[in-house]
Amino acid sequence: MTHMQQPASVHPGAAPANAPTNAPADLHAGVYRYDDLDRRFVFERVAQFRDQVERRLSGALTEDEFKPLRLMNGVYLQLHAYMLRVAIPYGVLSTTQLRRLAEIGRRWDRGYGHFTTRQNLQYNWPRLVDVPDMLEALAEVDMHAIQTSGNCIRNVTTDHFCGAAADEIVDPRVYAEILRQWSTLHPEFSFLPRKFKIAISGTPQDRAAVRTHDIGLIAARNERGETGFTVYVGGGQGRSPFLAVTARAFVPESELLAYLEAILRVYNQHGRRDNIYKARIKILVHELGEAEFLRRVEEEYARLPRAEYALDPAVVAQIERHFAPPPFAALPAASEAFEKAKAGDRGFARWAATNLHPHRQPGYAIATVSLKPIGGIPGDATSAQMDAVADLADRYSFGEVRVSHEQNLVLAHVRQDDLYALWTALEAIGLGTANAGLISDIIACPGLDYCALANARSIPISQAISERFADIDRQHEIGELKIKISGCINACGHHHVGHIGILGVDRKGEELYQLLLGGDAGPEAALGEIAGPGFDAGGIVDAVETVVRTYLARRSEGERFTETIRRIGHAPFKEALYGAA
Incomplete structure (x- = not known):
């Protein structure tokens, strides 16, 4: 945590008596x-x-x-x-860590x-x-809560399929760990104008929503085959949503820390501290203008003693060893047992169609464990479920669990031969729902049930929508359609980039819900457009139904929701919702 660019105060003296000296x-x-x-x-x-x-x-x-x-x-x-x-x-997470999270919740x-x-x-x-x-x-299990709040660099997020996906250029965990070490108690960046979020995708497919972050990184290779990153800056949601702009199309791996340091220095110097609503870097980029902001970054970058910030290949290699691939077996690319199980169990076949992703290692698959059962609270897992998932990860996925930014869990290295047994066990604990990426795989913030900042409830709306679309066959017929719900303008539910986004607002003491259409957090990132006047709690569920019916009636064969709305525009959806103008 303290290997790079850290202040002297980070280097502690003797360990407390209860601190273990070995991992x-x-x-x-x-x-x-x-x-x-x-x-x-x-x-x-x-x-x-x-x-x-x-x-x-x-x-x-x-x-x-x-x-x-x-x-x-x-x-x-x-x-x-x-x-x-x-x-x-x-x-x-290791399964040791997941079990500890379960124990803490229980105790x-x-x-x-x-x-x-x-x-x-x-x-x-x-x-x-x-x-x-x-x-x-x-x-005791190498975890903490440091810098999960405050005006500092928060937890660096990545693609939840990292180190396993077939389309990956680099393993983003390596660079996320480097940034964690660089940013923890950084002497200049512990008291920024506002919180700061970084996301890294190891593939151009961007499963980390990088353009909605203060800084987003997408792995790339230049014409010489050298590894580096496309750097985006100035993204964010909230009351003033912006997609990040391209800062540099390619920054070599060795220069990554220096370039990010330059961006953070410009923000720390010029970001507004007089108005909390205008303090994020996205506002600075907007107010200065993209060209002027990037000019200042390049000027700062040129002043830095870049040799001191150069990322040592030996450091990268040392951290890479922490993320070495597990001992995969040599397996055929196709599994007869897997194909037979799909043919014999329709429920498993549906789960395989939505919750599995191709693995780079022949004979393996990446499995998403949905934390979105019909009528459940998105992202919640009981301590008993966490213990059970840890057991399954030990048995089937080399003792490792991933948390996705879509509020699900992932077992990244499962033999195809074991998938049916895994799904059967997940079904038994209520986590076998075949809905990853479908309409009931809803992202929702805690909303007014918990949050003092919220204007409206998010959880009951997500539950009502998932219950309306409970028929799993109908969900598969609709196909990929991502709903994201926020209980206030702070956008913790990412409603701006939902295919269908829902924002809870307070209108004279009544909870109303604005509908946004056409957002996207992926490679073709887009901000949703408000459809029109808001709906009450019952009306918003009917409104989602109307949008879905309009999509099904207007889509071309094989066309996803985002493709349809880009082709035909928003007008047909608005007419269906509100009538002809």
Whole structure:
């Protein structure tokens, strides 16, 4: 955590008595292992926060004094209780870590956790007095909540199929870990004008929604075959949504830190601190203009002592070893058992059609575990389910679990021969829903059920929509259609880039829902367009039904929703929703 560009204060002295000096023996390959310096730092942070909590509970600290301290340790004060946000760097967990998350939920919360669009996990009901013990339990398995809040560089997110997908250029986990080490308590970037989010995709297919981030990176190769990244800057949602602009079409791997340092320096110097609503880098890019902002970045980049920031190939190789491929078996590309199971069980065949993705290793597949059962709360998993998924990952996927920004889990390395047994076991714990990428695979923020910032509820709307479209055969007939719901303008549910986006608003004490159409978070990124006046809670479900029926009536053969709306425009949908103008 402290290997690069870190201030002297990060280098702690002797470890606390309860800090282990070696990595837990049962952490699995594919997950970055802390060294002794990392571990001492995390345990010292827990001890510091324990003291801060004791002072808050005794009254020695006021809530205003305590707020910045708790936020830097991932503790929010929500509508009904505190909330602890746990970092899952680049969305990768060992089964040891997943079991610990389950244990923490069972012991100190209400027996579940909520997986977020930032590839983190949130506990919604902890008592403040228990949070230091929760953080210590996390530290014991190389986890923490540092920089999951505050005006700093947050958890770096990646493609949830990283290291396994057949279309990958580089494994983005390697570079996400480098950025984690670079950004943790960075002396210049710990108190930015506003929070800062980075996403990395190892493939041009972009399964990490990079253009909705403050900085987005997509792996690329130049004409000489050298590895690097296309760098995007200035994306973001919220009350002023922008898609990121291209900063540089290609930045070599060795220059990545230097170029990002230049961007962050320009933002830190010129970003607004007088208005929280205009403090994000997207506003700076917009107000300066793309050309002027990039001119300042290039000017800063030219001033940097780039040799000092050059990414050492030896460092990259060292981190790559943490993410070495598991010991795959030599298998045929096609599995007779898999094909036979699909032919014999229609439910499994539907799951295979939506929840599996091609693997780079012959005979294996990537399996998405849907956390969106019909009528369920998107992203929630009980402690019992987390334990069960950990058992399945140990049995079928080399002891590794991924968290997707779409609020699902992923088992990245499953033998095709084992897929039917895996799905059967998932069905038994309520996680075998065959809906990845379909209309019931809804992203939703916690909304007014939990969040003090929300204007409207998100969870009941997502449940009602999934129940309306509960027929799995109908969902497969509709095909890929991504609904994203936010309970306020802060857009934690990413409604701006939903194929169908829903925004909850307050109109004179009544919860209403705006409908947005045509958004996309993928390679053809687009912001949705508001369809017209909002709907009440019942009306928004009917409105989604109307949009779907219009799409089915107007689509060409094999055409996805986003392709149809780009071809025919928004007018037919608006007419169906509101009548002729």
